Amino acid sequence: MPKIIFVSGPCGCGKSTFVDAYARHLVDKDRKTVYVIHGDDFHGGFVEPEDKGDFFVNGEASDSVLWEDILKFNWDCIIATAGRALQQGMDVLIDYVIETELPRVQNLAAQNGAELHYIVLTADEATIEKRIRGRGDIDMIERAKFLKKELEAMPENSGHLYDNSNKTTEETVNEIVLEDYIV
Structure with a gap:
């Protein structure tokens, strides 16, 4: 049975780093190809004006893409890509923030007869802020703190939270037991 391992969590909690390391761990352990999807890669496909509020064409505000439309597009791409990989018999690891999309x-x-594992990485606010500052995304700090609180309070995330504060990626990989995160 193929697996979907979905890793959610606020910005700066280490989703992408963990997914890359966990994919390598699974390949080394199971000797099976896995497919990794970083949801931010789809988001990164949108190239928009830096300051949408000041972007005009012929005196009119430009047709900028609404956040809701970007999010829907990203999710459509994630679901379609994951479906194709599952149909090829691969396990799929996905990292992206799940708010209402579970x-x-x-x-x-x-639809694909796959076993779903759902992990919500989190960390204390100081760790998240340090990681975000380290990668230069200072504008994301408040969003990350908001998401942390929101995700930790969601009833569907109960039993799926993993706090990786003060842990290395290797420690997190070794401590995560997939069977503990089955949906």
């Missing part, structure tokens, strides 16, 4: 991922798993 039912879409559950449906993907059901």
